Every structure is written in C-alpha cells, then in structure tokens.
Amino acid sequence: MKNVEPKTLKGFRDFLPKETKKRQYAIDTLKKVFESYGFEPLETPALEYEEVLLGKYGEEGDKLMYRFVDNGGRRVALRYDQTVPLSRVVAQYSPRGGAGQNELSMPFKRYQIQPVWRAENTQKGRFREFLQCDVDIVGTTSPLSDAEVIAVATNALKTLGFKDYKVLINDRNNFSYFQESMNLSQEQVMAVIRAIDKLKKIGRDGVINELKEKGFSYDQAATVIDSISNIKPTEYILEIMQNLKKMGIKEERIQFYPTLARGLDYYTDLIFEIEIEGYTAGSVCGGGRYDKLIAMFSDKDIPAVGFAFGFDRLIEAMDALKLFPDNLETTKVLVTIFSKELKEKSIEISSRLRSNNINTEIYLDENAKLEKQLKYADQKGIPYVVVIGPEEAEKNQITLKNMQTREQKTFNQEGLVKELA
Amino acid sequence: MKNVEPKTLKGFRDFLPKETKKRQYAIDTLKKVFESYGFEPLETPALEYEEVLLGKYGEEGDKLMYRFVDNGGRRVALRYDQTVPLSRVVAQYSPRGGAGQNELSMPFKRYQIQPVWRAENTQKGRFREFLQCDVDIVGTTSPLSDAEVIAVATNALKTLGFKDYKVLINDRNNFSYFQESMNLSQEQVMAVIRAIDKLKKIGRDGVINELKEKGFSYDQAATVIDSISNIKPTEYILEIMQNLKKMGIKEERIQFYPTLARGLDYYTDLIFEIEIEGYTAGSVCGGGRYDKLIAMFSDKDIPAVGFAFGFDRLIEAMDALKLFPDNLETTKVLVTIFSKELKEKSIEISSRLRSNNINTEIYLDENAKLEKQLKYADQKGIPYVVVIGPEEAEKNQITLKNMQTREQKTFNQEGLVKELA
Numbered sequence: 001m002k003n004v005e006p007k008t009l010k011g012f013r014d015f016l017p018k019e020t021k022k023r024q025y026a027i028d029t030l031k032k033v034f035e036s037y038g039f040e041p042l043e044t045p046a047l048e049y050e051e052v053l054l055g056k057y058g059e060e061g062d063k064l065m066y067r068f069v070d071n072g073g074r075r076v077a078l079r080y081d082q083t084v085p086l087s088r089v090v091a092q093y094s095p096r097g098g099a100g101q102n103e104l105s106m107p108f109k110r111y112q113i114q115p116v117w118r119a120e121n122t123q124k125g126r127f128r129e130f131l132q133c134d135v136d137i138v139g140t141t142s143p144l145s146d147a148e149v150i151a152v153a154t155n156a157l158k159t160l161g162f163k164d165y166k167v168l169i170n171d172r173n174n175f176s177y178f179q180e181s182m183n184l185s186q187e188q189v190m191a192v193i194r195a196i197d198k199l200k201k202i203g204r205d206g207v208i209n210e211l212k213e214k215g216f217s218y219d220q221a222a223t224v225i226d227s228i229s230n231i232k233p234t235e236y237i238l239e240i241m242q243n244l245k246k247m248g249i250k251e252e253r254i255q256f257y258p259t260l261a262r263g264l265d266y267y268t269d270l271i272f273e274i275e276i277e278g279y280t281a282g283s284v285c286g287g288g289r290y291d292k293l294i295a296m297f298s299d300k301d302i303p304a305v306g307f308a309f310g311f312d313r314l315i316e317a318m319d320a321l322k323l324f325p326d327n328l329e330t331t332k333v334l335v336t337i338f339s340k341e342l343k344e345k346s347i348e349i350s351s352r353l354r355s356n357n358i359n360t361e362i363y364l365d366e367n368a369k370l371e372k373q374l375k376y377a378d379q380k381g382i383p384y385v386v387v388i389g390p391e392e393a394e395k396n397q398i399t400l401k402n403m404q405t406r407e408q409k410t411f412n413q414e415g416l417v418k419e420l421a
Numbered sequence: 422m423k424n425v426e427p428k429t430l431k432g433f434r435d436f437l438p439k440e441t442k443k444r445q446y447a448i449d450t451l452k453k454v455f456e457s458y459g460f461e462p463l464e465t466p467a468l469e470y471e472e473v474l475l476g477k478y479g480e481e482g483d484k485l486m487y488r489f490v491d492n493g494g495r496r497v498a499l500r501y502d503q504t505v506p507l508s509r510v511v512a513q514y515s516p517r518g519g520a521g522q523n524e525l526s527m528p529f530k531r532y533q534i535q536p537v538w539r540a541e542n543t544q545k546g547r548f549r550e551f552l553q554c555d556v557d558i559v560g561t562t563s564p565l566s567d568a569e570v571i572a573v574a575t576n577a578l579k580t581l582g583f584k585d586y587k588v589l590i591n592d593r594n595n596f597s598y599f600q601e602s603m604n605l606s607q608e609q610v611m612a613v614i615r616a617i618d619k620l621k622k623i624g625r626d627g628v629i630n631e632l633k634e635k636g637f638s639y640d641q642a643a644t645v646i647d648s649i650s651n652i653k654p655t656e657y658i659l660e661i662m663q664n665l666k667k668m669g670i671k672e673e674r675i676q677f678y679p680t681l682a683r684g685l686d687y688y689t690d691l692i693f694e695i696e697i698e699g700y701t702a703g704s705v706c707g708g709g710r711y712d713k714l715i716a717m718f719s720d721k722d723i724p725a726v727g728f729a730f731g732f733d734r735l736i737e738a739m740d741a742l743k744l745f746p747d748n749l750e751t752t753k754v755l756v757t758i759f760s761k762e763l764k765e766k767s768i769e770i771s772s773r774l775r776s777n778n779i780n781t782e783i784y785l786d787e788n789a790k791l792e793k794q795l796k797y798a799d800q801k802g803i804p805y806v807v808v809i810g811p812e813e814a815e816k817n818q819i820t821l822k823n824m825q826t827r828e829q830k831t832f833n834q835e836g837l838v839k840e841l842a
Contacts, residue, residue, distance in 0.1 A: 004472050006513040006718040009497060012468060014510055017461035017531065024462060036775050038752040038782025038803075040438035041445060045550050046467065046499075046536065047433060047487075051425050066468075068489035071540045076430060078467075089435055092427040105800040107785045110438065115467060119492045129466050137785060144764070145785040246768040248776075297427040331459040343565070347667040354457050355669075361459025364528050364558060364566040379526040382459075 011120065011128030021328040023131070026160065026315060027113055033156040034111040034135055037148065042110040044085035050075040056084045056296070058265065064118045078117040082134040082308070083266070083293070086112065090138050090304070091297035106139030113311075127312065135287075136306025138294070143236060146270045146289060146305050147243030153274055153285050153307050154249055160314070161323035164277035167249075168257035169241075171234045172267050172288070178228060188214070192224055197261035199225070231258035240270060266290040270305060279317040285309050333384040333400075333420060335362045336373040338393075345388045349398060352413060358420045377403055384420065432541065432549030442749040444552070447581065447736060448534055454577040455532040455556055458569065463531040465506035471496040477505045477717070479686065485539045499538040503555040503729070504687070504714065507533065511559050511725070512718035527560030534732075548733065557727025559715070564657060567691045567710060567726050568664030574695060574706050574728050575670055581735070582744035585698035588670075589678035590662075592655045593688050593709070599649060609635070613645055618682035620646070652679035661691060687711040691726060700738040706730050754805040754821075754841060756783045757794040759814075766809045770819060773834060779841050798824055805841065 008014060015023060031041075050067055057065070057080060066078040079085060095103045112134045120126040135152055137145040150167055157165050179189040191214040195207045202210070204225060211221035233241070233256045244254055262271040271288035287307025294302040318324055335350045337343050343366045353360040361382065363373045370387070377385045387399040398416050401408045411419060429435060436444060452462075471488055478486070478501060487499040500506060516524045533555045541547040556573055558566040571588055578586050600610040612635040616628045623631070625646060632642035654662070654677045665675055683692040692709035708728025715723040739745055756771045758764050764787045774781040782803065784794045791808070798806050808820040819837050822829045832840060 002512075002716065002718060002720055004509075004718055006473070006509040007470065008466060008513075009468055009470060009491075009495065010493075012466035014466070014513075015462075015464040016510075016514065016525065017463060020462040020464050023464075035751040036778075036780045038755075038780065038801075040751075041436075041441040042438060043436040043441050043444075045429055045433035045435065046538070047430055047550065049428065049430060052427070066491065070430075070487065072431075074430065088425075088427040089437075091423075092429075092435075093437065104437065105797055107797075109782070109785075117467070129468065140786045142786045142788070144758075144768075144783070144787060148783070148785060243768065246765050246772075248772045295423065297423060297425055299423055330456040330461075334459075337565075344667050347565075347664065351667075351669050357457075359457045359459065361530075362565070362569070364530075364569060365561045365563045366565060367563070376526055376528075380459075 009128070011122040011126070013127065013129070018328075021330075022318075022324050023311075023315060025324065025328055026311070026318065027133075029160055030113070030133060030156050030309070031111070033159050034152065036155075037109070037152050039109045039111045039135055039152070042086065042089065042112045043114060044079065044082070044089060044112070046079050046115075047076045048079065048085065048088070050077045052088055052297075053077045053080050053084055056266070056293075057081070058263075064120060066117045066119060079114065080118060081116055082112045082114065082132050083136070083290070083306070086110065086134070086136055086138070087294040087304070088297050090294050090302055094139075094298070094302065104138075107145065108138040109136070110138075111135045131311040133309040133311050133314075134306060135308075136304055138304040139302060141291065141303045143239040144243055146240045147247060149287060149306055150240070150244060150254075150272060151247045151249055153287070153309070154253065156309070157274065157276070157284075160318060162276055162317070162321070165253065165274055166277070167254045167272055167274050168260050168283075169237060169254060169270065169272040170257050170260040171237050172261075172269055172271050173234065173236075174228075174231050174258060175261070178231065182224070182227065188216075191216075192228075193261045194263075196225065196228055196259045197263065199259045225259075228258050232256075236269065262286060262288060266293040268292055272307070276317050276321075279313075279320055281313060281316065283310075284313045284317060327381055327383070329381040329383070330359050331361045331380065331382045332359045333361070333386055334373070334377040334380075334382045335360060335386040336370055336388075337363050337366045337368075338370065338387065338389045340366045342388055342390065342393055345393055346386075349386060349388065349413060349416070353417060353420065356417050356421060358417070374401075374403075386416070430549070432543040432547070434548065434550070439749075442751075443739075443745050444732075444736060446745065446749055447732070447739065448554075450581055451534070451554060451577050451730070452532070454580050455573065457576075458530070458573050460530045460532045460556055460573070463507065463510065463533045464535060465500065465503070465510060465533070467500050467536075468497045469500065469506065469509070471498040473509055473718075474498045474501050474505055477687070477714075478502070479684075485541060487538045487540060500535065501539060502537055503533045503535065503553050504557070504711070504727070507531065507555070507557055507559070508715040508725070509718050511715050511723055515560075515719070515723065525559075528566065529559040530557075531559075532556045552732040554730040554732050554735075555727060556729075557725055559725040560723060562712065562724045564660040565664055567661045568668060570708060570727055571661070571665060571675075571693060572668045572670055574708070574730070575674065577730070578695065578697070578705075581739060583697055583738070583742070586674065587696050587698070588675045588693055589681050589696065589704075590658060590675060590691065590693040591678050591681040592658050593682075593690055593692055594655065594657075595649075595652050595679060596682070599652065603645070603648065609637075612637075613649075614682045615684075617646065617649055617680045618684065620680045646680075649679050653677075657690065683707060683709060687714040689713055693728070697738050697742075700734075700741055702734060702737065704731075705734045705738060748802055748804070750802040750804070751780050752782045752801065752803045753780045754782070754807055755794070755798040755801075755803045756781060756807040757791055757809075758784050758787045758789075759791065759808065759810045761787045763809055763811070763814055766814055767807075770807060770809065770834060770837070774838065774841065777838050777842060779838070795822075795824075807837070 195210040208221040267288040269289040273283040274285035289305040291303040350362040616631040688709040690710040694704040695706040710726040712724040771783040
C-alpha cells in the first residue's frame, strides 16, 4: 500500500495543533494592537514576477530566493519579504487623481502577516519557510510616523507580556555625514557599516580586525569606531524621541545607538531594532525608513517607514519567558458516548451545549470504551467530561467530571448548561 | 528611477484592506464554528516533496501542479490541496504505541485554512492562488463522524448568515453495486460516473450524448441514467441521515442524490456537496469519506472523512446575498492634528483613548489641512473624528465630530472616553 515516505523538506515545518494555537494566539494579539492604531490588513500573492523581487535584497537575497519558470514560461519567484511586495502594491494602486475603487488613501497604514521563503542554510537553526509580521506607514515623511511604528512595536511586545525590552535607534544619514567628514570612499564606508554593525557580537577587537582586513590600519580602524560611537543624535532622531515620550514610551526604553547599521539594504533615515532582556538569540524586531524603495516601481518618490517582527524569535522568546496562557485548549467539554443505545442522548446534550456557546466535542466512536474516551480528553487537555450512562439516562440526569480534580457532579440539562456557561 | 512595472501574475491577486477584512471576517466566523466542535488548527508547508503530491489528483492534477527543482536539486511542488498534506501528516505523526510529544491523539479533528496553487485556465474566472478551508476527522469509521462533518458545514453556513442551502449526499459504493449489477467494465463505470455527475448541468440528453460517445447505445445510456436515479439510500446513508436529524439539522435540508459522483478522486463511501439557493455558480462545499488515501503514506489503513469550502465562492455568495456587516472598519476615531503646536494634545488624547480600548488613529502629518484629514476619515469609513484647535486647547476641551450625521459635540477628556467607549 504505502508507496511514499511521509516526510517534510529540510527547513519546512508542520505546525501541529498545540503549536498552531500558540502561534495563533500571538497573531491575534498582534493584530489587535495593530488595529488599535488604525493599521489595516493587506495580503499579496506568494508568487511574483521574478523581476519584481530580483535585485532588491542584495546578492545574497537573489541567491537565497526560490525562483523558477512556470508552466507558461514566466520567470517567477516566491515572496522573499513583505516590504518589496508592499512597495509594488503602493505603486500599483496609489492615487492617480481620483479616489478610485482600487486606490489606496494616503497615508496608507497596513499590516501583513504571511509566510516568506528563503533557501537559508538550515544548519544555523534557520527555516526556509517562516512567518513575517510587518507594519508600515506609506506616504508621509513626518517624524510622527517614525515614532508611531516604534510605539506600535513596543506596545505589541507589552501586550504579548514582555516586560523588559530596549529599542536601539539610529539615523542612517549619520554614516553619510561620517563618510564625508572622514573622506572615505563608498566602498570604505560600506566596509565600515558592515563591520560596525557587529560591534555587539564580535567586540571592538573583532571590528578592528575586520576593518584591518579591508585595508584600514589599526589606528584608522580605532578612530573609526570611536568617532562613530561618539556621534550625537540628529535633530530628526531627537524629534522622534520627543514624540515617543509624548506617546507614553518610557525614556529608558529608547537608546540612541550610533553603531546600529542594519545591514546594507533599502533604509534611508531612521533604523531601529528591539532587543528583549533574557532572550539572547538576537533582536526580535527591526525596521526603519525607506524613502526610495517604492520609486523603483513608480514614477514618483513615495516615502515609507515600518518594521518586521521575526515571528519565530518572538514565539521562542515567549516560550522561554513563559508568556503563553496555560491552556490554549478551546474545547470546554467532551461528551462521551456510553453505548450505541445511549448515543442519541449524547448527541442531544452536545447540540444543546454548543447552542449555548459552550465549545463541545462529542466522542466520535460509539463503540469505544469509556476509559479510552476519558484518556482522549486528558490528552487534548479538555477540562470537563460529560457521561450519560443507563442510570443517568433513566433519571434524565447528566454526570459532569472535572478532569483536573476528578470530581463528579450530577445535573439536569439546564443545570449543566448553567454550570458550564 | 522606476525600473520595474508593478504588476501581479495572471490568476494571482492582491487583497487590499477592504477585501482582506471581509475575508478575515469570514475566516474568523468559520474558525469559531469549527472550534465549537473541537476541531483544532493544523498548518503544513507550502512546499512538499513532489512525490508526496504527484499522482494523488489524477492526470489533470499533475498537469496543473506548480512543480520545480529547488536550489538543492530536490523535486518540489506547491501545495495543491490540503487533504494530501493532512494524509502525510497523519502517517508521519500517528501514534506508534506511546503518546509521544509529536503524536496525534485519535480521532484527530483538524481544520486547515491555507492557500493552494493550481495553474488553472484563468479565462474561466478561476484563480491560480486561492484559499482552501478544510475540516476533517481522521481515525474513525463511525457514521457519527460522517454526520458531524456535514453538521459542521451547515452550521458554518448558518453562522455566516446563509438561510437556504441544501446538502446533496450519496454513497460512492452505490457505483460499485451498480457496476456489478449492470455487469460493466471498470472503464465503463468510470465513464458513467464522469457523465452522470453532470446531469444537473447538461441535462438528461447531455448525459446520454456523452455516454453514446463512450460506446453506449441510446437505450443502454437511458437505462443507466434511470437505474442510477432510482437507487435507494444505503443503510449507511440512512444512519448518517438519522444522526443529522438528532443533531438538529432539518430533514428538508438533506437530500439523497444518487447521481452525485464528485469526480473520480479518493472518496470511498459518503460523498456530499452543499448548494446555496440564490447562488448558481456551483456548490460552495464538497467532501466525503476517504478511507484509503492515508495508507499511501502509511503501513496501515487510517480512515478519514471531511470537506472543503470553496472560499472564493463563499465570499462571492456572501457578497451577492449581502451577508457582510455594513462596516468592517475597525478604527473608531481619527484624531486630527490642528497644527504643529497643538500636536502634543492630539498625541496625548490618542494614547488615552487607545488605553481605554478604543481603536484610535492619529493623522500622521502635522502639516496637512484639516479638510484633508476629514476626507481621509471619510475614505476609510472611520465613524468619528476628534479636533483640538486653539480654542479647545485653551479650554482643555475636545470636539468630536460624527462623520455620518456631521454633528459636533464638545467634551473634556473623561467625557470623550465615556462617549466613545
């Protein structure tokens, strides 16, 4: 019979119910926070024309992208992130004068929670299919919008239950000012950004070594690190910080961090990352302003600012800090079936409980022993079990068993509904 | 600047916020119903080994499947439905004696709502990426489980607001009995099943013509149609119908329909479809029992029964019958910014409203004219707008504008919270 080994691809995961419920809980919580700020959901296709994605994520990105030729000979690629598809959407549906059906009103505030695919090296504990959770504001350069995305991110973390987190922020323009003042070539400043971004991870000596490999002398490298470390926040950053304070974000949560660089991609101004105390695997959130990306698809510049949560890290951190509710089981009661003859009684009470908004499962095998049915309730973490045996049936009664205390009580139908409601 | 035309692939769709909210509303409603019966969420990867999917959907399926070779030289395919991945999951994680961490307790009741991909001919108004919404019970042959999936489907439709729907049910075994009694070859009975399934669509003459093309005489074809149309429900079907009655499903909603065939795929016993009155594009739900599919991945037979909603049809039918709530806008109030000087007042009241669980958006451009801000609220369908001008600021007051009636009232902060809560 069996002709195929049941297995998943490396880097791809099945989410069984227990895990899916945890993820769903986190997603629902995040959505509520995003919507409390007026962000609206957007969904884009899993497949895009290859040319839409190619060249937007650097050489590395093009290499890790899932690309293929479809049955119609089109070069296509799987979603690699949600920022480039957002940029395409904004260019495609942004107002052209009238307020058409298919046009977006600006500022456009959207969230997007969909999987992305990257052929990562799975040995690093990375996955090839993972969920991204993005929040962006398109169409305004106001520092109020920079502050708002940070406020949304911290509020989301707070609502998930995180108590200690820190927002590191910087202005990408600092690196340009620095390049000018130090009279560095474009290549040199790129090397500096790449190296300095790792300061926390590999330390001062590590950065110096990396810069030496790129042709800097020891003294030059040390000067570079010290100069960057001593950069003061720009007016723009100070205004964002002011706004955040007004928004009720405690000052000690925000730290100006001049060595933060966030790789080499599309950011133009604000960049930020959020770290969680007690979770050392890396930042759970990163974002910034990217005012030039949308113009790659459009005849005009459209500014944008936003962030993405690393959803897997968020789940991992929540697990580590025990932030998930104890029981995410949604079924309240299992109605057992005592025998084929008494099946109808069990069906009847199940329907009645359910119509009273009590999530009710009926055991779906009228020939199973009661013991097996109780074990099923235990395995699924269902808190209550209903038993209607011959004695109960005769007296028109129902026995309710609390699966935690193993206590039993007897009710009539109405009483049972009241007890469980 | 612009170097790529922003466009989507044929058959693929962006869902802008208005549409996504409607879809989300339907999904949330469906989930609640599924969970009220104890079904739990499952998620499987978008990509599977090609061999897991190939040959499970007939020749047509293999042709429409998105298949490619990944960077590691593996032959992979995009999810084509959710029943085959479920079958793989059940074989992969089904109990092997102990009740291990990664094992499923049986009966396993799961729902799954994920996109699938098929390179369909888009001219028929079909999409190449579409959402499927599946409910299945694995591990029991009890007719109670056949009845439960039908009950879940009808209850879901009722909860979405549909009033008139009909469940057509049949037993696939009838075609085997019929094959024996009529002494037909396997090939002939396949032709009969294929043709008779279209009875409703192409009529009696259409079916006769199709059978004549397959070598049947006119008389033979007519006899075949009449014989099948006169088949009586099996004991098994009668028991399912009895169970449904006990579950509170009205008798007139269920119709034994001996010519229902549901294509030629993996169904073994019960098959059913649900039609909605006033929506003629086709059935919105189809399913049945498939007791042999999981064994393609497993050393043992594991029975299963379930259904899938055609999500796009469901949305289309809900639109046609006006079943969506009038306003799915989640933002209750837009706080405008009168001027840069008064920005802080607006930030302050926004945070206060939000912390009172009132979904509040602040307009993110302190330089925009009030008129533009009001227009934004109108476009997004936000019902209330807050204005704090110099006069209000001085008196520590807030003006609230009802965007529908255009009525204005003035409050202090506390009063405003009360009014909007």
